Amino acid sequence: MVVALDDAKRSAIAMKLADMKTIQELLIQNEEQFLKEINDNEIADHFRKMLEDDRKNKGVLETVNVQYGIQAEPEKTFTEMINKVRQLMQGSELSLYEKVFQHELLKHQQVMSGLTIHKAAQKVGADVMMAIGPLNTVNFENRAHQEQLKGILEILGVRELTGQDADQGIWGRVQDAMAALSGVVGSAVTQSSDKSDMNIQDVIRLDHNKVNTLFTELLASNNPQKIQEYFGQIYKDLTAHAVAEEEVVYPRVRSFYGASETQELYDEQADMKRRLEEIKAIDPSSSQFKDKIRQLMDVVGDHIRQEESTMFAAIRNNLSSDESEQLATQFKAAKQRIQEKAAK
Incomplete structure (x- = not known):
C-alpha cells in the first residue's frame, strides 16, 4: 500500500493554492473589463501591463498546482464569496473607483495567500518549498501591482469626489515605492518564470x-x-x-x-x-x-x-x-x- 504525504498540512496548502488559482481568474476578468471602461490612457497602460502579468501568472499557478502533486478544490464558502464579488464587478451597483478598490483587495488577498503558503512550506518540508518555488515571482509581481493600484485609486477617487484631477506626482511616488520594493525583496525572488510561460x-x-x-x-x-x-x-x-x-x-x-x-x-x-x-x-x-x-x-x-x-x-x-x-x-x-x- 502506498501512503503519500497527503496529511492535513499538505492538504491545507493544496486548498490555498486552489483559492489562489480561482482569484487569479477573477483578477484577469476584472482587468479585461477595466480596459473596456477606462478612457485614461496612462491608467489603461498600467492595467494592460497588469493583465499581461496576470495571464502569465495564471500559467505559473497552474504549474505550481501540478508540481505540488495534491489536487484540491476551494472551499464552498470561498467559492460563494468569489462569485458574489464577480457579480458586483460585472454589475452597475459599484462605481469604477469602487470596483478598482475591490480589485486591490483581491490583490492583497492574493499577496497574503502567496506569502502564507511560502511560510507554511518552510514548516512542512523541503520538497514543498521546491514545488512552490515559482510562486515567488507571482508574489513579487502582485506586490508591485498593489503599489500601482494605490496610485490608480488616488486618481479615480479624487476625480469621483471633485470632478478634477489629483495633484501631479502620484506616478513618481508609485515608481519610488516599486523601486524600494524591488530593492528589499527583488534579489530574493527567483526570476526564472518571468517569461510568458515555462518551457x-x-x-x-x-x-x-x-x-x-x-x-x-x-x-x-x-x-x-x-x-x-x-x-x-x-x-x-x-x-x-x-x-x-x-x-x-x-x-x-x-x-x-x-x-x-x-x-x-x-x-x-x-x-x-x-x-x-x-x-x-x-x-x-x-x-x-x-x-x-x-x-x-x-x-x-x-x-x-x-x-x-x-x-x-x-x-x-x-x-x-x-x-x-x-x-x-x-x-x-x-x-x-x-x-x-x-x-x-
Whole structure:
C-alpha cells in the first residue's frame, strides 16, 4: 500500500493554492473589463501591463498546482464569496473607483495567500518549498501591482469626489515605492518564470528537483511512518511524471532525438516503475528498504542526466520557444489528469 504525504498540512496548502488559482481568474476578468471602461490612457497602460502579468501568472499557478502533486478544490464558502464579488464587478451597483478598490483587495488577498503558503512550506518540508518555488515571482509581481493600484485609486477617487484631477506626482511616488520594493525583496525572488510561460525543460527540471529532494528527505529520516510517506509521494510523483512524458513528450521528440535514444528513455522508466512496485512491497522499517531506494536513486539519476543533457539539447535545437511552451502546457495537462485519476 502506498501512503503519500497527503496529511492535513499538505492538504491545507493544496486548498490555498486552489483559492489562489480561482482569484487569479477573477483578477484577469476584472482587468479585461477595466480596459473596456477606462478612457485614461496612462491608467489603461498600467492595467494592460497588469493583465499581461496576470495571464502569465495564471500559467505559473497552474504549474505550481501540478508540481505540488495534491489536487484540491476551494472551499464552498470561498467559492460563494468569489462569485458574489464577480457579480458586483460585472454589475452597475459599484462605481469604477469602487470596483478598482475591490480589485486591490483581491490583490492583497492574493499577496497574503502567496506569502502564507511560502511560510507554511518552510514548516512542512523541503520538497514543498521546491514545488512552490515559482510562486515567488507571482508574489513579487502582485506586490508591485498593489503599489500601482494605490496610485490608480488616488486618481479615480479624487476625480469621483471633485470632478478634477489629483495633484501631479502620484506616478513618481508609485515608481519610488516599486523601486524600494524591488530593492528589499527583488534579489530574493527567483526570476526564472518571468517569461510568458515555462518551457518543457523548465517543467521537467522542476519535477527532477522535487523528487531528488524527496529522496534526500527519505534517507535522512529514521521514522518508518515518515519514510513510508516520503516513498508514497515519490511513487506518485514519479509515476505521474513518467506516464505524462510517455504520453506527451517522448512521441514529440522521437523524430529529432532519435528512435533508439527515445526507446532508451522508455526502457529506463519501465525499470523505474518495476523498482517502485518492488519497493512498495517492502517493510519501510527493514534495512533492505533504504538499500532499494538508493538503487532506485541511481536509476532515476542516470535517467535525469540523459534527459537534461542530450534530450534537452535536442529540444532546444529543434523546437521553437512557442512549441516548447506548448509542449509544457500539454505535459502539465496530462500530469494533472493522471494525478486526479490516481486521487479517485
